[in-house]
Amino acid sequence: xxxxxxxxxxxxxxxxxxxxTLLLRRPIRKTEALRGVSLSVERGExxxxxxxxxxxxxxxxxxxxxxxxxxxxSGSVCGxxxxxxxxxxxxMIGLVNTSERSFYWxxxxxxxxxxxxxxxxxxxxxxxxxxxxxxxLVGLNEKADTLFMKYSDxxxxxxxxxxxxxxxxxxxxxxxxxxxxxxxxxxALIDLTVNELASKKGKTVLWCTHxxxxxxxxCSRLAIIHKGKVIASGDLxxxxxxxxxxxxxxxxxxxxxxxxxxxxxxxxxxxxxNNGHLEFEVKAQxxxxxxxxxxxxxxxxxxxxxxxxxxxxxxxxxxxxxxxD
Numbered sequence: 001x002x003x004x005x006x007x008x009x010x011x012x013x014x015x016x017x018x019x020x021t022l023l024l025r026r027p028i029r030k031t032e033a034l035r036g037v038s039l040s041v042e043r044g045e046x047x048x049x050x051x052x053x054x055x056x057x058x059x060x061x062x063x064x065x066x067x068x069x070x071x072x073x074s075g076s077v078c079g080x081x082x083x084x085x086x087x088x089x090x091x092m093i094g095l096v097n098t099s100e101r102s103f104y105w106x107x108x109x110x111x112x113x114x115x116x117x118x119x120x121x122x123x124x125x126x127x128x129x130x131x132x133x134x135x136x137l138v139g140l141n142e143k144a145d146t147l148f149m150k151y152s153d154x155x156x157x158x159x160x161x162x163x164x165x166x167x168x169x170x171x172x173x174x175x176x177x178x179x180x181x182x183x184x185x186x187x188a189l190i191d192l193t194v195n196e197l198a199s200k201k202g203k204t205v206l207w208c209t210h211x212x213x214x215x216x217x218x219c220s221r222l223a224i225i226h227k228g229k230v231i232a233s234g235d236l237x238x239x240x241x242x243x244x245x246x247x248x249x250x251x252x253x254x255x256x257x258x259x260x261x262x263x264x265x266x267x268x269x270x271x272x273x274n275n276g277h278l279e280f281e282v283k284a285q286x287x288x289x290x291x292x293x294x295x296x297x298x299x300x301x302x303x304x305x306x307x308x309x310x311x312x313x314x315x316x317x318x319x320x321x322x323x324x325d
Contacts, residue, residue: 004092004171004204005041005064009073010034012059012228033059035228036073041206043170046198048215048222049208050317056228057208061175064206065095078170094164096174098157105149109140109159112148113166120167134162137196139188154185161192171204172197178214190218216313224320232320239316248309249289252279254302264295277304 012034018026034056041047049057062068064077066086075082078092103112113131117123122130135144138158143151151159157177164172174193178186197203207218215222216236223233232242248269255278261268265288268280284292286308293303 003040004043004078005039005047005075005206007040007060007073007075008038010037010060010063010070010075011072012056012063012068013071032228034063034070037225037228037230038073039223039230039233041171041204042221043204044198044202045220046194046205046207046218048219049206049225050210050212050215050219050222051225052210052321055210055225057210057225058175060225061095061173061206061208064171065093065173066090067095091167092170094167094169094172096157096160096164096172096177098160098175098177098179103148103156103159106147108145108147109151109155110135110144112159113162116163117166122166130166131162134165137165138162138192152185153181154188157181157185157189158192161189161197165197169203171206173206173208175208176210177207178209178211186214190214194218212314212317224317226321236313236316239313239320242316242320247286248281248283250279250281250305250307250309251292251303252277252305253296254278254304256301260299260301261296264292264299266292281309 011032014031014033016029016031037056037060039047049060051057059068063070063075063082066082066089069083077089080088080092082089104115107115110131113134114127117127117131135141138161140155140158140162143155148156148159161172177193178189181189193205193207198205207215209215221233221235222239223230224239225231232239252274255273255276258268258271261280266282266284268278268282271278271280273279282292289306293306296303
């Protein structure tokens with residue numbers, strides 16, 4: 001298995017000092033932002049870092065971007081050690097910083113990219129070609145000569161992605177990329193990430209969010225971070241398997257007395273009558289459903305439909321977090 005990111009037991013403690021701690025000898029406050037975080041990200045996948053605000057997601061992103069050092073543990077990016085080879089790590093990553101203050105408001109989009117390209121030692125024809133390619137990729141050709149201050153939130157996010165791609169990095173670190181975007185702009189950004197950056201360009205993406213629906217739509221695998229710890233990781237199907245051995249099934253049968261269903265072990269939930277049919281939900285293990293259908297048919301009750309009700313990510317998240325507290 002080829003991993004672009006490997007972290008093992010990463011810890012980070014922030015120490016808060018003030019005049020009170022220095023002059024009045026008040027106790028120094030410590031905040032454990034990360035407590036033994038371990039995870040692996042495969043090459044070319046969109047990996048989600050999912051958790052509520054304050055869970056430690058942004059701290060982890062900053063460590064991967066080599067903006068801050070971990071206090072403990074070890075990690076590598078594309079085979080380079082996070083601490084001892086940080087300069088090489090920085091060549092492998094592109095941080096999509098959504099802060100508007102990280103751009104020059106009185107410069108155009110192209111002028112901003114031109115400035116940051118020089119920081120990557122791009123010059124001449126190579127620089128111009130790279131900037132033109134990226135403006136085309138993120139759909140900002142027509143806005144290239146517009147002042148940054150006149151960009152919409154979605155256009156600012158797209159320019160941030162273009163900036164992160166200037167050095168053609170292996171990995172993109174995207175911290176709350178759809179924050180404050182309207183639904184159309186968020187959908188466009190997701191489409192760009194999934195279909196262009198990951199599928200066509202082969203980029204590895206770490207998508208950091210607290211939006212559950214967004215994570216379910218974008219990420220092939222994810223890790224749930226809570227209070228500085230990874231409490232679960234894997235694909236969505238694996239996540240669902242962690243919270244229950246039983247599932248909900250939606251069934252439609254001939255209209256019949258509830259007592260008949262109860263005789264064969266079916267306890268119908270949320271039942272309604274619709275066009276002469278009895279529609280209900282039942283909680284059961286998958287292996288029991290064929291037996292239920294066989295017993296129903298044996299009693300002369302026709303089964304018109306039976307399908308498993310999908311488990312939502314927010315249900316998985318809520319149960320895993322509540323169990324971790």
